[in-house]
Amino acid sequence: MRLKFIIADDHPLFRGALRQALARKSGEADIIEAGDFDTVKKLVLEATDIDLLLLDLTMPGASGLSGLVMLKAIHPALAVVIVSATDDPATVRRALELGASGFISKSASIEGIEKAVSAVLAGDIWAPQEVDLGHEPDPEISDLIQRIRTLTPQQARVLSMLAEGLLNKQIAYELNVSEATIKAHVSAVLQKLGVDSRTQAVIRLAKIGGDGVSMVN
Amino acid sequence: MRLKFIIADDHPLFRGALRQALARKSGEADIIEAGDFDTVKKLVLEATDIDLLLLDLTMPGASGLSGLVMLKAIHPALAVVIVSATDDPATVRRALELGASGFISKSASIEGIEKAVSAVLAGDIWAPQEVDLGHEPDPEISDLIQRIRTLTPQQARVLSMLAEGLLNKQIAYELNVSEATIKAHVSAVLQKLGVDSRTQAVIRLAKIGGDGVSMVN
DNA sequence: CTAGTCGGAAAGTGGGGTTTGCCGCAATCG
DNA sequence: CGATTGCGGCAAACCCCACTTTCCGACTAG
Numbered sequence: 207m208r209l210k211f212i213i214a215d216d217h218p219l220f221r222g223a224l225r226q227a228l229a230r231k232s233g234e235a236d237i238i239e240a241g242d243f244d245t246v247k248k249l250v251l252e253a254t255d256i257d258l259l260l261l262d263l264t265m266p267g268a269s270g271l272s273g274l275v276m277l278k279a280i281h282p283a284l285a286v287v288i289v290s291a292t293d294d295p296a297t298v299r300r301a302l303e304l305g306a307s308g309f310i311s312k313s314a315s316i317e318g319i320e321k322a323v324s325a326v327l328a329g330d331i332w333a334p335q336e337v338d339l340g341h342e343p344d345p346e347i348s349d350l351i352q353r354i355r356t357l358t359p360q361q362a363r364v365l366s367m368l369a370e371g372l373l374n375k376q377i378a379y380e381l382n383v384s385e386a387t388i389k390a391h392v393s394a395v396l397q398k399l400g401v402d403s404r405t406q407a408v409i410r411l412a413k414i415g416g417d418g419v420s421m422v423n
Numbered sequence: 424m425r426l427k428f429i430i431a432d433d434h435p436l437f438r439g440a441l442r443q444a445l446a447r448k449s450g451e452a453d454i455i456e457a458g459d460f461d462t463v464k465k466l467v468l469e470a471t472d473i474d475l476l477l478l479d480l481t482m483p484g485a486s487g488l489s490g491l492v493m494l495k496a497i498h499p500a501l502a503v504v505i506v507s508a509t510d511d512p513a514t515v516r517r518a519l520e521l522g523a524s525g526f527i528s529k530s531a532s533i534e535g536i537e538k539a540v541s542a543v544l545a546g547d548i549w550a551p552q553e554v555d556l557g558h559e560p561d562p563e564i565s566d567l568i569q570r571i572r573t574l575t576p577q578q579a580r581v582l583s584m585l586a587e588g589l590l591n592k593q594i595a596y597e598l599n600v601s602e603a604t605i606k607a608h609v610s611a612v613l614q615k616l617g618v619d620s621r622t623q624a625v626i627r628l629a630k631i632g633g634d635g636v637s638m639v640n
Numbered sequence: 641c642t643a644g645t646c647g648g649a650a651a652g653t654g655g656g657g658t659t660t661g662c663c664g665c666a667a668t669c670g
Numbered sequence: 671c672g673a674t675t676g677c678g679g680c681a682a683a684c685c686c687c688a689c690t691t692t693c694c695g696a697c698t699a700g
Contacts, residue, residue, distance in 0.1 A: 358677060371623035374656070385655095387679050393657055403687090404656075405622045406588035412629040575646060591688070602687095604648045610689055620655095621688075642700090649694080656687070662680080669674070 209235040209327075210255055214246045215262035215289060220312070224260055224289070224319070231320045241265075243273055247366065250281050258326060260310075263290040263297075271297075271304055272369075272414035278305040279354050279362030285326055293334055304351060304414075308332035350410055353399050361398070364391040368404050369411050426452040426544075427472055431463045432479035432506060437529070441477055441506070441536070448537045458482075460490055464583065467498050475543060477527075480507040480514075488514075488521055489586075489631040495522040496571055496579030502543055515550055521568060521631075525549035567627055570616050578615070581608040585621050586628050 211228055215221045221239050228237060240246045243265050250256070261274065274286060287308035288301045298309045308326045310319055311334060325332040357365060360381075367377045374392065378385040392404060401407050430441045438456050445454060457463045460482050467473070478491065491503060504525035505518045515526045525543045527536055528551060542549040574582060577598075584594045591609065595602040609621060618624050 360678065368622075369626070371618070371620060371626050373620075383678085384680060386681055389655095389657065390659095390679085390681095393659085396657075401588070402657095403588065403590075405585075405625055408622055408625055409586070409588050409629075412626075577647065600647080601649060603650060606687090606689060607648075607691090610691085613689080619689095644697105644699085646697080647695090650692090651690100653690080654688085656685100658684080658686100660682090663678100665676100665678085667675085667677105670672090 209257045210253070211235055211237045212240060212246065212249055212256055212259045213237060214240040214243075214260060214265065216241050216265045217262075220262075227316050227319045228260075228323065230316070231323055246273075246277070247280075250277050250284065251363070256284060258323065259284060259286045260289050261286050263288060263292075263301075271300060272411055274301065274304050274306060275351065275354055275414060276362060276366045276369075279357050279365070280359050282359075287322060287326055287332070298333055300347075302331065302333060303348070305355075309334060347414060350399070350414065356398050357395060361391050361395050364388060365395050365399075365407065365411070368392065368395070369408050371408075426474045427470070428452055428454045429457060429463065429466055429473055429476045430454060431457040431460070431477060431482065433458050433482045434479075437479075444533050444536045445477075445540065447533070448540055463490075464494070464497075467494050467501065468580070473501060475540065476501060476503045477506050478503050480505060480509075480518075488518055489628055491518065491521050491523060492568065492571055492631060493579060493583040493586075496574050496582070497576050499576075504539060504543055504549070510551055517564075519548065519550060520565065522572075526551060564631060567616070567631065573615050574612060578608050578612050581605060582612050582616075582624065582628070585609065585612070586625050588625075 213221050213224045213228070215224065218241070221241075225237055225239070228235060238249060240249060246259070246261065246265075250259070259277070261277075263271065265273070274288065277284060277286060282305075285307040286305070287310055288306045289310045289312060290297065290301075291312045293309065293311035293313075301309055308322050308331060310322050310332075314322070322332040354362070354365070363381065364377060367380060372380070374385050374388045378388045381388070396402065396404070396407060399407050399410060401410060428445055430438050430445070432438050432441065435458070438458075442454055442456070445452060455466060457466060463476070463478070463482075467476070476494070478494075480488065482490070491505065494501060494503060499522075502524040503522070504527055505515075505523045506527045506529060507514065507518075508529045510526065510528035510530075518526055525539045525548060527539050527549075531539070539549040571579070571582070580598065581594060584597060589597070591602050591605045595605045598605070613619065613621065613624060616624050616627060618627060
């Protein structure tokens with residue numbers, strides 16, 4: 207079966223470069239490109255048979271690492287390789303904790319990218335040389351991540367829309383369910399995150415963005 | 424009259440260094456130190472006769488540049504000099520747009536700090552050499568900043584508490600007014616920011632943090 | 641004096657959030 | 671295999687909170 211990739215980056219030129227690297231490595235493959243985060247989210251929501259997602263950290267429409275969190279919550283098995291201009295150890299480390307399967311610096315060579323991709327496709331985790339597994343990161347954030355991990359896919363979707371400031375009614379429309387259902391989901395999400403209101407949920411979520419990009423929209 | 428300074432930085436050693444620099448420059452002066460953002464906020468709320476606030480950008484309790492926004496909204500005339508480890512032009516530029524009176528890199532020399540402080544006390548704006556006035560920053564953020572500028576001090580206080588996820592009831596208690604009053608203030612804030620709900624207000628506010636620090640709590 | 645601005649407040653409407661109960665479905669377990 | 675468990679969806683009732691609107695008094699500027 208043909209492999210199926212998504213390349214998510216707002217820079218068309220760079221998308222092209224990644225596409226070439228993937229094509230050279232994998233021969234024929236379905237490669238879908240996305241230039242903003244909303245598109246990525248839609249693709250992940252609809253297609254479940256994606257082999258690999260290359261995700262830029264700084265994209266319009268939103269989302270530093272918290273975008274990764276949402277995607278992994280919605281689709282836990284999805285293999286995601288983060289592509290980022292910055293590759294400071296702390297960011298790399300957090301990305302891996304958040305469930306990324308790999309991390310590629312934008313300054314990496316074609317060969318480096320190929321290596322990373324094949325490693326991840328083989329089920330391994332790939333990261334640049336020195337991953338600082340030493341100092342533990344912010345426990346508050348780790349806690350939040352763990353909590354988000356306990357969300358069901360549907361709940362994760364609801365959370366992501368919550369973080370865009372949507373009303374329950376609007377979320378219900380987007381997901382084609384009743385508002386009552388959304389209320390129930392929101393209630394469950396708030397409980398799992400350990401907060402009292404949607405506003406507080408949004409605030410806590412915004413903390414993850416923490417690498418130079420605010421999370422929402 | 425004695426000058427009155429606030430030094431806000433979470434690193435005690437560095438506070439000491441700043442204190443020495445100030446003392447050397449200004450002779451006798453009241454110098455208050457604060458190690459977290461909540462303390463700073465309280466000080467600014469209570470004392471109106473502060474000549475200068477030295478504000479670190481990365482402090483516990485919160486707040487990248489959006490902390491600056493809140494403080495300036497609450498107390499528009501307050502002179503604030505940002506102290507930051509990073510001094511990339513974009514951050515400096517945005518800080519000045521946000522109403523900072525100066526910007527000091529943490530790697531600055533004592534003399535550099537003294538120069539900055541006296542310039543600001545004289546009513547000037549002080550910034551490191553090359554402030555990139557060229558490329559315009561994110562118009563969305565500029566718009567938001569302008570909107571926040573239109574808030575009255577009380578409304579700004581309400582907004583800052585909103586951003587902490589407080590209930591109207593809690594805000595009312597903190598400010599010693601009735602909940603009904605807070606409701607009216609929130610309503611005014613939402614209108615001025617051009618959003619429909621407190622949640623959306625929080626989301627938009629979180630965008631300002633954008634330099635590596637998430638804004639709230 | 642008048643107009644504008646701000647803080648405070650009451651009353652009313654609607655949305656948010658909880659709880660409980662129900663159903664269907666799929667995976668898992670005994 | 672049937673029973674159990676967990677998720678998704680729906681609903682209704684309930685309470686509380688959020689938000690709007692309107693009004694008032696105080697202060698300030700022109």
